[in-house]
Amino acid sequence: MILFSVFSSIALVSSVMVIRAKNPVHSVLFFILVFFNTSDLLILLGLDFFAMIFLVVYIGAIAILFLFIVMMLNIKIAKIHENVLRYLPVGGIIGVIFLLEIFFIVDNDYIPILPMKLSTTYLTYTVYAEKIQNWTNLETLAMIGAIVLTMHKTTQVKRQDVFRLLRMFRKTQE
Amino acid sequence: MEFAPICVYLVISLLLSLILIGVSFLFASSSNSAYPEKLSAYECGFDPFDDARSRFDIRFYLVSILFIIFDLEVTFSFPWAVSLNKIGLFGFWSMIVFLLILTIGFLYEWKKGALDWE
Helix, strand or coil: CHHHHHHHHHHHHHHHHHHHCCCHHHHHHHHHHHHHHHHHHHHHCCCHHHHHHHHHHHHHHHHHHHHHHHHHHCCCHHHCCCCHHHHHHHHHHHHHHHHHHHHHHHCCCCCCCCCCCCCHHHHHHHHCHHHHHHHHHHHHHHHHHHHHHHCCCCCCCCCCCHHHHHHHHHHHCC | CCCHHHHHHHHHHHHHHHHHHHHHHHHCCCCCCCCHHHHCCCECCECCCCCCCCCCCHHHHHHHHHHHHHHHHHHHHHHHHHCHHHHHHHHHHHHHHHHHHHHHHHHHHHHHCCCCCC
C-alpha cells in the first residue's frame, strides 16, 4: 500500500511537472520519470514482463524520440512567452473528458470470454494471430513512411565495386 | 520478493552517480568558477555572432524509429520463444510470417540506403 502511494504520487507529480517545466529537456526527463513509476506500478500488479517492456520500449525508444524532437526544435528558453491561462478552456474540457472516461472503466467488466487455455502468450500467437498481423503491416508501413519522409538524396557513400577491381587487377597481371 | 537484487542494483548505481556528481560539487573552489565572463561563448574575442548549434541531422531520428520497430519485434519474440511448446506448429509459423514481413521492410531500407552514414 505504501509502495503504491509512493509510485502513483511521484507519477502524478512528474506528469504535472512535464507541462510546467521551463526547460523542455526537463520536461522530457520528467516524462521518463512518469514511465519509471508506471513500470513500478505494473510490477506491483504482478505484470513483471510488461514492466520491463515498458522500460525498454517506452523509456528506451519513445522518450528518446521525444528527446530528439526537443533537440531538433532549438528552443531558446528565454524567449518563451509563458501564458498559462491561454489554453485553459479547451485543455480543461479535454482534461475533464479524460477524467470522466475513468468512470467508464472502474466498475465495469470489459474482459472478453477467453478460450480454454488462458495463457497470454498462447493467445497471442494462435487465437489473436491476425491482430499481430495488423501490427506487422503497420510497422513495415511505418518503416517505409519514415524512410520516404527523411531520406536525403545526398547521402552518397563511397563504395568499392569489387568486380571492377578484380578486372583491373587481372589486367595488371598480364 | 525476488526483486531484491534489482533494488540493491538500483541503490548502488544511484549512490555511485550521486558520489560522482557530489564530489565535484564539493571539491570545486567556487571563487574561481562561474562568473559570467568565464561562462560566455568564446569567438576569438568578438561577441558571439550566432548560436553555435548546428542543424539537427534527421538521420538520428530515422535510426531511432528503426530502433523502435525492431525493438517491438524483439518484444514479440520474447513470449513466443518462452511458450513455443504450447503454441505448436501454427504459432511457430505465424511468428515466422511476422518476421518475414518485417524482413521485407528491412530489405527495403537497406537497399534504399537508410542505414548508410558517410
